[in-house]
Amino acid sequence: MAPNPRGARIFIAEKGLIIPTQEINILAGENLTPAYLRINPWGLLPALALDDGTVITQTPCICRYLETLHPAPNLLGRDALETARIGAWERCSEMNGQNAIAEFCRNQCAPLASRAVPGFAGVKALPELVARGRQRAAWYDEQMENQLATSAYVAGPRYTAADSTAQCAMDFANAVGLPVPAGHQHTLRWLQNLSTRPSATA
Amino acid sequence: MAPNPRGARIFIAEKGLIIPTQEINILAGENLTPAYLRINPWGLLPALALDDGTVITQTPCICRYLETLHPAPNLLGRDALETARIGAWERCSEMNGQNAIAEFCRNQCAPLASRAVPGFAGVKALPELVARGRQRAAWYDEQMENQLATSAYVAGPRYTAADSTAQCAMDFANAVGLPVPAGHQHTLRWLQNLSTRPSATA
Numbered sequence: 001m002a003p004n005p006r007g008a009r010i011f012i013a014e015k016g017l018i019i020p021t022q023e024i025n026i027l028a029g030e031n032l033t034p035a036y037l038r039i040n041p042w043g044l045l046p047a048l049a050l051d052d053g054t055v056i057t058q059t060p061c062i063c064r065y066l067e068t069l070h071p072a073p074n075l076l077g078r079d080a081l082e083t084a085r086i087g088a089w090e091r092c093s094e095m096n097g098q099n100a101i102a103e104f105c106r107n108q109c110a111p112l113a114s115r116a117v118p119g120f121a122g123v124k125a126l127p128e129l130v131a132r133g134r135q136r137a138a139w140y141d142e143q144m145e146n147q148l149a150t151s152a153y154v155a156g157p158r159y160t161a162a163d164s165t166a167q168c169a170m171d172f173a174n175a176v177g178l179p180v181p182a183g184h185q186h187t188l189r190w191l192q193n194l195s196t197r198p199s200a201t202a
Numbered sequence: 203m204a205p206n207p208r209g210a211r212i213f214i215a216e217k218g219l220i221i222p223t224q225e226i227n228i229l230a231g232e233n234l235t236p237a238y239l240r241i242n243p244w245g246l247l248p249a250l251a252l253d254d255g256t257v258i259t260q261t262p263c264i265c266r267y268l269e270t271l272h273p274a275p276n277l278l279g280r281d282a283l284e285t286a287r288i289g290a291w292e293r294c295s296e297m298n299g300q301n302a303i304a305e306f307c308r309n310q311c312a313p314l315a316s317r318a319v320p321g322f323a324g325v326k327a328l329p330e331l332v333a334r335g336r337q338r339a340a341w342y343d344e345q346m347e348n349q350l351a352t353s354a355y356v357a358g359p360r361y362t363a364a365d366s367t368a369q370c371a372m373d374f375a376n377a378v379g380l381p382v383p384a385g386h387q388h389t390l391r392w393l394q395n396l397s398t399r400p401s402a403t404a
Contacts, residue, residue: 041345042294042298042345054283056283056286056287056290057290058286058289058290058293060289060293061285061286061289061290061293062286064282064285064286064289065282065283065285065286068282068285069282080266080267080270080271081256081258081267083263083266083267083270084258084260084263084264084266084267085258087260087262087263087266088258088259088260088263091260091262091263092244096244117334117338120341122337123334123337123338124334126328126330126331126334128328128330129328132319132325132326132328135324135325136319136325139322143243143244
């Protein structure tokens with residue numbers, strides 16, 4: 001359910017690649033065990049382990065790596081300007097979408113009471129951040145609705161990684177109690193459309 | 203002083219480019235005026251306005267755009283793997299460095315009392331986040347010291363954007379009262395080295 005691992009899985013599915021995966025249970029703290037910290041010392045998911053043992057972390061870096069090795073279909077931009085546009089919208093979904101939703105749910109989730117910030121232990125939940133997360137997520141939803149009112153996809157007229165990143169943020173938000181507002185018809189139409197792609201179940 | 207605009211300026215200087223700039227006063231809220239929101243509706247700095255009026259936002263997207271147009275000197279990676287490594291370290295400096303430091307200083311800064319989160323209005327400061335920011339920044343400093351103990355530069359043996367991004371986070375941290383710990387000799391040696399580059403004053 002976590003948006004970052006799912007973002008990588010959807011990207012891999014859209015590329016038509018098959019990469020063996022191993023699930024790590026964040027709620028149970030498996031991402032902070034010595035075994036996983038040997039793979040990624042930052043305790044974050046996902047991580048891509050290459051055959052020679054090299055590990056690539058951070059979803060956008062994993063996606064960029066895969067796009068360089070497997071350019072088709074292009075998901076990260078066909079020219080410098082489109083790449084910048086896709087990247088900026090991906091970051092909007094990360095910084096304002098994902099982070100807001102994480103703030104909303106991690107600060108009221110008992111198993112994460114001392115792991116309020118992704119990736120490391122010892123950060124206590126603050127109940128005040130639940131409302132702040134909700135507030136920021138509402139702002140994000142508004143930006144997306146404005147954009148999707150005039151754009152078929154998040155970063156322009158075609159499907160790109162900006163769509164899957166936003167899809168993961170919004171599906172996760174829905175799962176934790178922050179659904180897209182009912183009046184956001186453009187976002188809901190776009191989200192429904194994405195849910196019919198084979199990658200949606202990745 | 204803000205790390206993101208400075209990161210873009212250093213990148214531009216390292217590329218040997220000359221791009222006219224206009225300063226926007228965040229403390230005075232100039233980034234949230236209608237005039238600036240017409241340039242970047244997200245209220246964030248920096249933004250790169252092209253001659254035809256197109257605007258590129260988000261520092262890493264601006265840098266990627268400039269690197270594509272001006273490939274030398276390479277600052278974002280010479281192959282897929284180096285690009286992934288540089289990107290992951292840049293994101294570490296953003297998510298754990300910059301964000302922690304912003305949390306530390308914005309939640310105790312009177313002019314930002316209702317702008318605790320970069321880029322938009324109406325998010326009240328929470329005094330509890332000052333300590334949390336300090337805690338997260340200490341974790342970041344530790345990661346960097348571990349890395350720089352065995353690596354001449356942040357992402358490997360040569361200077362890249364991973365260095366300037368970390369430099370901006372740490373110089374900003376120092377300016378707001380979170381200096382690199384005195385015992386972090388590898389980080390301090392590296393930071394001193396960077397401060398002698400002509401780009402340091404950009």
